[in-house]
Amino acid sequence: MAKYRIGWMPGDGVGVDVMDATRIVLDKLGFDAEYVHGDIGWEFWQKEANPLPDRTIEMLNNVDASLFGAITSLPKEEAEAALVPELRGTGKVYRSPIVRLRQEFNLRTNLRPCKAYPGNPLNFRDGLDLVVFRQNTEGLYMGVEYHPLPQDVRDKLIETHPSQMATLDGTANEDIAISTRIFTRKGCQQIVRDGFEYARKFGYKSVTIVEKPNVVRETSGLMVREARKIAEEYPGIELWETNIDAMCMWLVKNPQDYGVLVSSNMFGDIVSDLCAQLVGGLGFACSGNIGDKVAVFEPSHGSAPKYVGMNKVNPIAMILSAKMMLDHLGEADMAERLENAVAAVIAAGEVRTYDMGGSSTTT
Numbered sequence: 001m002a003k004y005r006i007g008w009m010p011g012d013g014v015g016v017d018v019m020d021a022t023r024i025v026l027d028k029l030g031f032d033a034e035y036v037h038g039d040i041g042w043e044f045w046q047k048e049a050n051p052l053p054d055r056t057i058e059m060l061n062n063v064d065a066s067l068f069g070a071i072t073s074l075p076k077e078e079a080e081a082a083l084v085p086e087l088r089g090t091g092k093v094y095r096s097p098i099v100r101l102r103q104e105f106n107l108r109t110n111l112r113p114c115k116a117y118p119g120n121p122l123n124f125r126d127g128l129d130l131v132v133f134r135q136n137t138e139g140l141y142m143g144v145e146y147h148p149l150p151q152d153v154r155d156k157l158i159e160t161h162p163s164q165m166a167t168l169d170g171t172a173n174e175d176i177a178i179s180t181r182i183f184t185r186k187g188c189q190q191i192v193r194d195g196f197e198y199a200r201k202f203g204y205k206s207v208t209i210v211e212k213p214n215v216v217r218e219t220s221g222l223m224v225r226e227a228r229k230i231a232e233e234y235p236g237i238e239l240w241e242t243n244i245d246a247m248c249m250w251l252v253k254n255p256q257d258y259g260v261l262v263s264s265n266m267f268g269d270i271v272s273d274l275c276a277q278l279v280g281g282l283g284f285a286c287s288g289n290i291g292d293k294v295a296v297f298e299p300s301h302g303s304a305p306k307y308v309g310m311n312k313v314n315p316i317a318m319i320l321s322a323k324m325m326l327d328h329l330g331e332a333d334m335a336e337r338l339e340n341a342v343a344a345v346i347a348a349g350e351v352r353t354y355d356m357g358g359s360s361t362t363t
């Protein structure tokens with residue numbers, strides 16, 4: 001019997017290419033695993049009106065960790081039109097399977113390391129080593145939204161926020177959409193603690209909370225207040241608080257000043273793309289969605305429909321995601337060998353995909 005059971009979910013488009021490439025590397029490494037395929041993505045939306053079938057959920061409960069490639073998602077109307085005829089008009093609504101996975105398994109931590117490997121011509125600056133901790137289940141991604149605004153919700157809001165709601169007088173419910181941003185104390189505490197633990201383990205000197213408490217007082221405020229309490233338990237590590245807008249500016253100006261960043265779901269989504277671009281772009285952006293029982297590792301890039309079937313995109317983000325999985329499984333030695341190999345290939349500069357100015361294939 002293999003040492004590990006690994007969920008294998010290539011998904012759509014170039015997800016398949018980068019997963020195939022990663023498999024070659026894992027096999028070479030001698031990683032002792034049985035790979036269990038999981039159906040996920042657009043094909044299953046079209047055929048079953050469910051891009052994350054129950055059998056895949058079941059599978060994820062029975063593996064040690066999983067790798068996920070990419071998925072295609074389209075806005076509501078286009079998604080509906082893509083269904084097989086008999087499922088059209090049945091009220092099925094497309095929901096991103098990766099967002100659902102995160103929620104379903106409480107994969108509360110999204111870990112996104114962004115390291116500038118020496119010799120990468122795409123590095124914005126040498127020596128960068130940023131790590132984003134993104135709260136992965138709450139906030140704007142909870143999907144608690146209204147359109148049109150129900151009258152009873154409106155009445156309650158008028159009661160609690162009379163002056164703010166007065167600006168909507170004369171606007172019909174039909175013309176109002178609301179997306180809620182829900183934070184919990186526990187959610188904030190966990191992501192902040194994850195950030196500090198990581199900083200301590202790997203010797204980062206600061207943890208920066210990236211929020212906007214001067215405007216979004218209650219949710220960002222909760223995160224910052226919890227961070228201040230937790231920071232006291234980590235005397236050697238500085239707590240910095242930077243607003244999301246200013247953070248984008250500072251990351252372009254002085255990215256080398258930062259180490260671990262902690263943010264909520266949507267701000268973390270945004271700032272992690274910025275960090276990724278500082279170290280070469282989405283072709284290098286690996287990530288882990290980590291919960292107490294289940295963990296899914298994926299590149300941050302999408303399915304890149306225009307490159308489908310071309311064996312063209314950079315597999316490094318996926319390979320580094322596999323490296324994160326090895327770390328998660330406690331295979332530190334293999335993880336290190338894999339990362340060293342990636343670093344050596346980047347430094348040598350002979351094998352380069354199109355994003356790095358080369359013409360090598362994904363394989």
Ligand code: IPM
Nearest residue numbers: 096098099269272299300302
């Ligand atoms: C990411 C992606 C996803 C997100 C999309 C594909 C739903 O942008 O993992 O960062 O918004 O979380």
Ligand code: MG
Nearest residue numbers: 269270273300
């Ligand atoms: Mg994103």
